[in-house]
Amino acid sequence: MSTRPSSRPQEKIRTTAELARHVGLSRATVSRVLNGHEGIKQKTIDRVMQVVKSTGFTANPYSRILRGQSSGTIAVCLSDFKHYALLQKLAQVVRLLADAGYTALIETVENSDHVRSVRLAMRMRAEAVIFAGQHSGAELAAHVQDLIAAGIPHVFTDSCAEPAANVVTADRVRALELAADHLLDLGHRSIGIIGIIAGRTPVEDARLGGLRRSVEARRLDPARALVSLTGCPLGTSNLIYGREMAGRFVASGKMPTAFVALNDEMAFGAIEGFRASGVSVPGDVSVVGFNNDDIAVLTSPSITTVDAEVGASAAAAVAFLLDQLRKGTAVTGYQSLIQPRLIVRESTGPARA
Amino acid sequence: MSTRPSSRPQEKIRTTAELARHVGLSRATVSRVLNGHEGIKQKTIDRVMQVVKSTGFTANPYSRILRGQSSGTIAVCLSDFKHYALLQKLAQVVRLLADAGYTALIETVENSDHVRSVRLAMRMRAEAVIFAGQHSGAELAAHVQDLIAAGIPHVFTDSCAEPAANVVTADRVRALELAADHLLDLGHRSIGIIGIIAGRTPVEDARLGGLRRSVEARRLDPARALVSLTGCPLGTSNLIYGREMAGRFVASGKMPTAFVALNDEMAFGAIEGFRASGVSVPGDVSVVGFNNDDIAVLTSPSITTVDAEVGASAAAAVAFLLDQLRKGTAVTGYQSLIQPRLIVRESTGPARA
DNA sequence: CTGAAAGCGCTTACAG
DNA sequence: CTGAAAGCGCTTACAG
Numbered sequence: 001m002s003t004r005p006s007s008r009p010q011e012k013i014r015t016t017a018e019l020a021r022h023v024g025l026s027r028a029t030v031s032r033v034l035n036g037h038e039g040i041k042q043k044t045i046d047r048v049m050q051v052v053k054s055t056g057f058t059a060n061p062y063s064r065i066l067r068g069q070s071s072g073t074i075a076v077c078l079s080d081f082k083h084y085a086l087l088q089k090l091a092q093v094v095r096l097l098a099d100a101g102y103t104a105l106i107e108t109v110e111n112s113d114h115v116r117s118v119r120l121a122m123r124m125r126a127e128a129v130i131f132a133g134q135h136s137g138a139e140l141a142a143h144v145q146d147l148i149a150a151g152i153p154h155v156f157t158d159s160c161a162e163p164a165a166n167v168v169t170a171d172r173v174r175a176l177e178l179a180a181d182h183l184l185d186l187g188h189r190s191i192g193i194i195g196i197i198a199g200r201t202p203v204e205d206a207r208l209g210g211l212r213r214s215v216e217a218r219r220l221d222p223a224r225a226l227v228s229l230t231g232c233p234l235g236t237s238n239l240i241y242g243r244e245m246a247g248r249f250v251a252s253g254k255m256p257t258a259f260v261a262l263n264d265e266m267a268f269g270a271i272e273g274f275r276a277s278g279v280s281v282p283g284d285v286s287v288v289g290f291n292n293d294d295i296a297v298l299t300s301p302s303i304t305t306v307d308a309e310v311g312a313s314a315a316a317a318v319a320f321l322l323d324q325l326r327k328g329t330a331v332t333g334y335q336s337l338i339q340p341r342l343i344v345r346e347s348t349g350p351a352r353a
Numbered sequence: 354m355s356t357r358p359s360s361r362p363q364e365k366i367r368t369t370a371e372l373a374r375h376v377g378l379s380r381a382t383v384s385r386v387l388n389g390h391e392g393i394k395q396k397t398i399d400r401v402m403q404v405v406k407s408t409g410f411t412a413n414p415y416s417r418i419l420r421g422q423s424s425g426t427i428a429v430c431l432s433d434f435k436h437y438a439l440l441q442k443l444a445q446v447v448r449l450l451a452d453a454g455y456t457a458l459i460e461t462v463e464n465s466d467h468v469r470s471v472r473l474a475m476r477m478r479a480e481a482v483i484f485a486g487q488h489s490g491a492e493l494a495a496h497v498q499d500l501i502a503a504g505i506p507h508v509f510t511d512s513c514a515e516p517a518a519n520v521v522t523a524d525r526v527r528a529l530e531l532a533a534d535h536l537l538d539l540g541h542r543s544i545g546i547i548g549i550i551a552g553r554t555p556v557e558d559a560r561l562g563g564l565r566r567s568v569e570a571r572r573l574d575p576a577r578a579l580v581s582l583t584g585c586p587l588g589t590s591n592l593i594y595g596r597e598m599a600g601r602f603v604a605s606g607k608m609p610t611a612f613v614a615l616n617d618e619m620a621f622g623a624i625e626g627f628r629a630s631g632v633s634v635p636g637d638v639s640v641v642g643f644n645n646d647d648i649a650v651l652t653s654p655s656i657t658t659v660d661a662e663v664g665a666s667a668a669a670a671v672a673f674l675l676d677q678l679r680k681g682t683a684v685t686g687y688q689s690l691i692q693p694r695l696i697v698r699e700s701t702g703p704a705r706a
Numbered sequence: 707c708t709g710a711a712a713g714c715g716c717t718t719a720c721a722g
Numbered sequence: 723c724t725g726a727a728a729g730c731g732c733t734t735a736c737a738g
Binding site: 056058060061062063065066081084087088090091092094095098103104105106108115119123124125237238239240243265268269272275294295297298299300 | 409411413414415416418419434437440441443444445447448451456457458459461468472476477478590591592593596618621622625628647648650651652653
Binding site: 378379380381385392393416419420 | 708711
């Protein structure tokens with residue numbers, strides 16, 4: 001039986017009690033060192049930390065949290081897992097949280113069942129909640145109130161109708177207003193809408209609102225200037241949907257001279273569809289995309305698009321939360337809109353005379 | 354002071370102790386009901402469950418886990434957050450785990466620091482660990498051994514050199530062998546490689562190995578039949594890289610008649626690049642992509658590609674883990690390869706005479 | 707079939 | 723500056 005603790009090198013240390021025994025101190029003191037408390041003899045600190053370093057010991061997180069320590073967890077409620085843009089946002093959020101020392105607890109909200117996810121977040125002692133994607137539903141407001149009542153900061157990165165909710169998001173109204181302004185400036189008076197469907201999500205309605213605002217600002221009639229084809233449910237592929245819709249517009253007889261698409265992929269699909277029907281872009285019609293994806297740069301013609309700065313908006317949302325966690329506050333009713341950028345490329349041109 | 358517990362409706366119940374007091378039972382009995390133990394009077398069960406239903410009470414997970422209950426958590430170690438395919442895989446894995454009642458604990462492994470992530474997984478009492486993406490490094494083997502020693506099931510969804518590791522993955526060797534067989538069958542004898550770089554990742558090396566196997570099976574010299582341009586670091590955009598590389602191959606003078614690209618986007622970029630240089634696809638050269646993305650269907654020419662069935666492989670990996678969790682076993686050294694499919698489209702044709 | 711008691715591993719007043 | 727003790731909320735032998 002060696003009396004020199006340090007002579008037992010590879011011994012597994014699993015609890016603070018074992019660590020305490022190993023260094024000949026009490027669990028209380030070891031705990032204090034582990035938590036970086038003030039007023040401890042440097043020699044004691046060194047004694048503990050040396051073993052911690054060599055064994056890689058970390059205190060059981062469940063005990064710590066049960067005892068009242070913060071969980072270091074932030075819940076991320078995703079509306080779905082289907083959209084690439086949302087996955088990208090998720091990836092970015094997780095990375096930003098990790099950089100700040102937080103663990104992301106990812107939840108998917110199915111059937112708008114926010115009861116389950118918000119409760120889970122609270123049960124897991126999440127220190128904050130991020131809602132990404134399209135969230136809605138009658139009960140959502142109540143759950144936002146629960147979070148506020150519990151003093152847990154939250155933020156929506158896309159939209160939330162509840163006035164008390166915090167929302168940090170790209171300004172989609174302005175984004176489509178920019179797109180429509182650009183087309184109207186080029187002399188277009190009839191804009192076809194591809195893939196942005198009224199009543200589907202608040203975000204899409206916001207985009208349609210932007211188009212309308214632009215049109216109305218010029219005293220044009222939105223009912224005439226904005227053209228949607230009905231009865232075209234979205235499929236799985238943006239590219240293919242865009243191509244289909246181009247064909248349908250050509251076949252419909254009421255062919256606008258310009259188009260705005262849900263995103264760049266769909267715009268590209270539409271351009272290919274027009275080409276297949278003998279309609280040239282931008283010679284015959286103009287097409288505007290959305291997102292400023294790689295595809296918008298590379299294709300021929302390259303695609304005029306609106307960069308909604310979703311990356312910047314996700315970063316702003318996370319920063320907003322981290323700031324509150326630092327300050328220990330929980331803001332309500334905060335609204336912040338990130339400004340979009342119009343990027344003019346080859347897919348738009350003057351309306352035909 | 355009401356003595357009828359049910360007459361206090363909206364009272365917040367936060368602990369099993371409160372719940373026990375509320376229904377007039379002991380914490381032990383309440384706990385048994387909550388955990389669905391056998392041998393409890395139906396009336397007692399009903400009494401507890403009615404309050405549980407109405408209040409939505411759930412036991413504090415930290416206490417449960419501290420007391421030895423399983424965590425319901427599965428750690429997902431991602432090598433990075435950059436690749437779309439990996440994000441898709443992540444999304445699918447998280448969804449499949451959620452369907453099975455597990456929570457995903459997402460970790461990113463930076464600088465191949467598997468020490469941190471595997472330790473975290475064990476500390477968090479993860480019941481299993483999924484490694485997705487490119488994992489390598491000298492210490493990885495040791496951590497796999499730690500998991501095995503601790504009886505925690507694991508699986509790699511892409512690759513792992515450690516023999517004891519479980520790997521369920523798309524057969525990338527076979528995938529590229531299929532691609533090369535197709536091109537060789539068409540009479541091509543010189544295949545340019547776009548974006549698949551030797552020594553970058555085990556997965557890319559596997560793909561190169563598949564090309565070599567196909568070439569060698571016909572008694573051709575891989576050093577002559579397979580052409581790579583050196584000194585072309587990958588950028589952020591597959592599309593743009595593909596376009597660049599097409600230009601470089603044209604400029605290089607040693608122009609193959611066929612190409613395989615890292616993925617469909619890169620193949621598309623290459624096709625555009627060839628077109629810009631006056632080289633037609635498939636008239637002058639053939640191009641094969643990888644992944645069978647939407648873009649491969651839509652573009653003109655549509656792109657011949659290999660579907661590696663990554664979705665199926667992720668599902669198989671999760672099923673493999675869930676099966677072990679059900680059985681309470683921890684397999685080692687399991688290897689499963691998911692078969693790829695060659696999908697012939699317009700971007701490949703006979704070699705020019 | 708149910709309850710009183712011990713204990714999971716930690717942290718923090720409370721004493722010294 | 724450090725230790726003995728209580729307690730976070732749960733579950734499970736151990737008794738009845």
